[in-house]
Amino acid sequence: MSQDTVIMFFSVCWCLLFLDPLNHVFSSPCGSTKTLNVEEGKDVILQLDQQTPITSTTWEFEKHLIATTKPGQPLELGKHSSSYIGRLFTLDEGSLRITTLTTKDRRIYRAELFNKDSNYICAQLFDLRIDEPSRIPPDIEPSESCGTTIRLVGTLGGEVTLQLPNHPNVAFITWDINNIDHIAITGPGQVLEVKNNNYVGRLSATTDGSLKISGLTTKDQRVYRAELFTGYWIYRCTQFYDIRVKINVDQPVITISPNEVTLGQEVVLRCESKRGSFPKQYQFYTKERFLGSDRIQQKGVGQLRLTITLLSMAGPYYCGSNNDISRKEKKSNMAILTIKIGVDQPVMTISPNEVTVGQDVVLRCESKRGSFPIQYMFYNEEGFLGNVTSSKEGAAQLWLTNTSLSMAGPYYCGSHNDISREEVLSNMTVLTITKFNSKVSKVSEVSRSYSLQNTIRLGLSVCILIITLCILFYHMKTIKRISEHSDA
CATH class of the missing domain: 2.60.40.10 (Immunoglobulins)
Known part of the structure; x- marks a missing residue:
């Protein structure tokens, strides 16, 4: 048998293994894979979100059936549920709950949904991650594993290399996500085939066939599997890679x-x-x-x-x-x-505090301390006069116009705000109001009369002086005219 025939034979076997039409890998998914990060020892719920009525759901990993759930009915354990005994529970709508998680539960779980006619609806994938990384994937025998899971960290938009272990005579490497989503086939120095459109243009191979993924996104956070084969497609071992994509923080x-x-x-x-x-x-x-x-x-x-x-x-x-x-x-x-703080004792002032009847005065009230708004109230002996709300620093003012003698006496004010609901009262300030003074009025009248008399006297004196000067000027002019006539 020629080498080309052997290669073709194993290629056909590989395709039959992974592209089995009876398998629902390529049926329409219920939605994108749900990634669940849970601490070891905690519980997790694999939640179904399908809107179509469901009559049964099969739960498996790597084609290993662990349970079947039906809405409103008890859970049915599957053939490979031994490690889940006492830890699996079903919710009313058929979702699956796994309790007391261990690192061995770190898998990609597959839920296949069926309707009342037992017709397949869709498949939902759950990528369950436990804080503590798995050493050897539980579905791979230690003898088949190339080594412990390799954990890789890349940055958003960057690239990561899935480096193969040093194994002799490796010619072909198949890459997939836990045997569910097939990505590519590589060989030394080349990518032989890309099987997933999400990775087109982003894959390259190193000289030993290791896979490089560039342009990393958060969707690339998966557990990848590499299966190593010789040139005659003889299986060597399986290597797992856990890729995490780190993202820079944005403005908090x-x-x-x-x-x-x-x-x-x-x-x-x-x-x-x-x-x-x-x-x-x-x-x-x-x-x-x-x-x-x-x-x-x-x-x-x-x-x-x-x-x-x-x-x-x-x-x-x-x-x-x-x-x-x-x-x-x-x-x-x-x-x-x-x-917010309460008000302190306000201070009351009156300006001016001594006036005559009819003058205006200003009452001022201010609390130096307290959160705004502050409510000020003004009082005198007769009671409440008015209030002012202040939303800024400075004294509140209340005007008293056209004062009368009855308005004389003590005045005070009060203040409060939302913090100190109880009103705080100020000191007392006295306003003095006097009558109009008659004696002062008489003195003023006498003074005004005396001033008028002096003004009249001064006016008469000026007039007499002008008349005298005019007579004197006329007389001098007459004498000069007579003298000139005599000389002639």
Whole structure:
């Protein structure tokens, strides 16, 4: 038998193995693969979201049936459920719950959904990841494994190399995602065939046939499998790769809850970058002063609790975030913390505080301390006069116009705000109002009369002086004319 015939024979076998039309690999999926990250020892629910009525669901991994669920009926264990005894439960709609997870549960699970006529509907994949990486995939015998699972970390948009173990006489390598989604076939220095459109233009091979994936996206976070064959398609071993794609953090957002407090109250600062790979590091600041940090390993936001003890703690707060991809910290927006305080005793003033009947006065009331808005009330002996609401610094004012003698006496004011509901009263200030003075009026009349007399006297004196000068001038002119006539 020639080498070409042998290669063709094993190629046909490989295609029959992986492209079996009876297998539902290439049937329409229910949706994209659901990736679940769960801590070891916790429980997980493989949730079905299919809207079409379902009568039964088979649960398997690598074609190994572990259970069958039916809405409203007890769970039926499958042939390969020995490692799940006592840990599998069904929900009312047929979803599967696995309890007390171990690293051996780290697999890609497949749920095949059927309707009432036992017709196949679709398949839903669940990529279950446990914090502790698996050593040897549980569905591969130790003798078939090339080695422990290789964990690789790439960055978004970057590339990663799935390096093959050093194995002699390897000519062909088939690549897939846990034998469910076939990606490519490579050989030394070349990609022989690409079987998944999502990887077109992104795959290349090294000299030993290792696979390079470029332009990484979050969808590339999978468990990949490489099966190594010789030039005669003789199986050598299987190597697993766990790829994680790291993403840089985006600008975080800070919130303060509550953002308006009184002294002694506690607030929570929360900082979150919506995008970015965990773990994430969050730092908190106020007025360029570092307050504290919080490291989040998986999901959630950074938090810092503060007890407000000083008025100086009011003002702007912000946070920063970074992760292992970007050591440079990204700063958030500013959030303002407002500390509300009650009013202190107001001070009452009257300007002017001594007036005559008919004059206007201004009553002023001010609390030097207190959160706005502040309500001011004005009083005298007869009772309430009026109120003023102030939303800015400075005294509140109330005008008294056209004063009368009855308005004389003590005045005071009160103030309160949302914090101190009870009104705080001011000091007493006395307003003095006097009548119009008659003696002063007579003196003023005499003074005005005397001034008028002097003015008249002065006017008469000026007139007499003018007349005298005119007579004198006329007389001198007459004498001069007579003298000139005599000479002639």
